[in-house]
Amino acid sequence: MRLADLSERSQVSIATIKYYLREGLLPPGRRVNATQAEYDESHLRRLRLVRAMVQVGRIPVATVREVLAQVDDDSLGPTIRLGAALWALPRATEPEQDDPAVITARQEVDRMLTRLGWTLAVEIGPLSPVYRELVASVASLNRLGYPLDADDLAPYARQMEHTAIHDLDRMERFPTAVEQVEAAVASAVLFEPVLLSLRRLAQEQEATRRFGL
Amino acid sequence: MRLADLSERSQVSIATIKYYLREGLLPPGRRVNATQAEYDESHLRRLRLVRAMVQVGRIPVATVREVLAQVDDDSLGPTIRLGAALWALPRATEPEQDDPAVITARQEVDRMLTRLGWTLAVEIGPLSPVYRELVASVASLNRLGYPLDADDLAPYARQMEHTAIHDLDRMERFPTAVEQVEAAVASAVLFEPVLLSLRRLAQEQEATRRFGL
DNA sequence: CCAGTGGGATAGTGGCACTATTCAATAGGA
DNA sequence: TCCTATTGAATAGTGCCACTATCCCACTGG
Numbered sequence: 001m002r003l004a005d006l007s008e009r010s011q012v013s014i015a016t017i018k019y020y021l022r023e024g025l026l027p028p029g030r031r032v033n034a035t036q037a038e039y040d041e042s043h044l045r046r047l048r049l050v051r052a053m054v055q056v057g058r059i060p061v062a063t064v065r066e067v068l069a070q071v072d073d074d075s076l077g078p079t080i081r082l083g084a085a086l087w088a089l090p091r092a093t094e095p096e097q098d099d100p101a102v103i104t105a106r107q108e109v110d111r112m113l114t115r116l117g118w119t120l121a122v123e124i125g126p127l128s129p130v131y132r133e134l135v136a137s138v139a140s141l142n143r144l145g146y147p148l149d150a151d152d153l154a155p156y157a158r159q160m161e162h163t164a165i166h167d168l169d170r171m172e173r174f175p176t177a178v179e180q181v182e183a184a185v186a187s188a189v190l191f192e193p194v195l196l197s198l199r200r201l202a203q204e205q206e207a208t209r210r211f212g213l
Numbered sequence: 214m215r216l217a218d219l220s221e222r223s224q225v226s227i228a229t230i231k232y233y234l235r236e237g238l239l240p241p242g243r244r245v246n247a248t249q250a251e252y253d254e255s256h257l258r259r260l261r262l263v264r265a266m267v268q269v270g271r272i273p274v275a276t277v278r279e280v281l282a283q284v285d286d287d288s289l290g291p292t293i294r295l296g297a298a299l300w301a302l303p304r305a306t307e308p309e310q311d312d313p314a315v316i317t318a319r320q321e322v323d324r325m326l327t328r329l330g331w332t333l334a335v336e337i338g339p340l341s342p343v344y345r346e347l348v349a350s351v352a353s354l355n356r357l358g359y360p361l362d363a364d365d366l367a368p369y370a371r372q373m374e375h376t377a378i379h380d381l382d383r384m385e386r387f388p389t390a391v392e393q394v395e396a397a398v399a400s401a402v403l404f405e406p407v408l409l410s411l412r413r414l415a416q417e418q419e420a421t422r423r424f425g426l
Numbered sequence: 427c428c429a430g431t432g433g434g435a436t437a438g439t440g441g442c443a444c445t446a447t448t449c450a451a452t453a454g455g456a
Numbered sequence: 457t458c459c460t461a462t463t464g465a466a467t468a469g470t471g472c473c474a475c476t477a478t479c480c481c482a483c484t485g486g
Binding site for chain 3: 215216217231235242244248249250
């Protein structure tokens with residue numbers, strides 16, 4: 001497959017593919033000679049993943065580069081690789097340490113985590129971007145006057161435990177490590193809109209049940 | 214409260230507040246005289262909501278304006294107002310009609326909805342932006358090689374039914390209609406990062422349980 | 427009386443994801 | 457062989473958008 005074919009099949013313009021190649025989001029093709037390069041299915045798959053992250057996930061190109069570097073790092077075991085890829089994802093605005101809303105939020109998050117027995121999360125929590133993003137989000141809600149405590153968070157967390165089991169079941173169906181991590185990233189990025197849409201539909205449904213049309 | 218005070222208490226620069234006033238995201242203050250205006254707590258609350266939508270939710274300013282127009286429309290009953298506000302939120306790329314991935318996605322979504330008995334969603338579904346966003350997301354996953362059928366979607370949807378009940382319980386605690394709709398919008402925008410963070414934490418937790426460290 | 431304040435108007439900034447152009451070296455069909 | 461098309465590199469430009477900066481003027485209040 002040449003560049004033009006890759007562009008054709010992915011519906012991504014040649015200029016944009018060149019841009020991604022330049023930015024290191026797409027590995028270079030196998031150079032057939034000085035003026036031609038050959039691309040294969042893995043390039044197509046990667047290109048679609050990049051598009052998904054950039055367009056659907058609104059992830060900055062620089063972040064996509066970091067995530068993919070983890071996906072392709074053969075020196076990591078599959079589990080670590082998965083963590084590392086998701087590690088690089090969040091769009092977090094880092095919480096300020098001295099903000100009282102942040103301190104409260106952290107306390108409640110920690111209480112929720114210990115109550116659920118998420119020991120790993122508690123130990124590595126403060127280092128994880130995911131944890132920090134959670135704290136920052138809860139703090140935002142605090143500031144807006146919608147406080148969330150451990151009692152509010154716990155049921156949602158338990159529901160997410162169930163979804164996580166589903167998620168990993170789906171992931172483990174893929175044969176190779178790279179494909180599994182790609183699936184995890186795709187799931188993190190693309191499945192989120194699905195979940196959120198379902199939530200809003202459920203809200204509409206529940207509102208109708210309560211208040212009628 | 215004068216403009217300077219509003220800026221001080223919200224930590225939003227005067228220039229930005231003026232910008233929001235210009236764009237109609239913030240109602241003008243009560244003019245005390247030709248050169249002074251008085252703002253109250255509702256302005257502060259609204260300003261924080263706008264910031265949350267723009268910064269955390271990454272919602273375009275033009276969309277924020279539309280959403281707030283619904284929030285403030287007294288001619289609507291509270292339920293309709295809630296729906297209308299959430300109606301205006303999504304900013305997804307519309308699915309193309311003839312795309313086979315979209316057709317498959319729509320079939321599976323519809324099957325899932327009927328199975329759950331979400332009759333309202335089925336009837337008004339094709340008109341709802343939320344429904345269309347769901348179809349588009351599932352179609353993206355299809356194209357990427359991660360097909361989702363009704364069997365995959367249903368358990369997630371059932372879980373979201375539970376969260377929706379929690380959501381509306383929290384919303385109904387607020388006294389006035391405007392505050393309730395504001396709470397719903399804040400919940401739609403700000404609670405989403407919380408849910409997603411919880412999901413990723415749960416994934417880390419579950420991955421550790423399965424594969425160890 | 428005059429520094430400060432609010433609001434309107436207008437232009438500028440910076441980030442970012444592309445997009446267009448040009449160039450030189452071929453490839454490949456007529 | 458000729459001629460058009462293609463590739464990759466380099467570089468500059470575009471369009472969007474959320475601010476941000478600057479002026480100006482009317483007026484306030486110590």
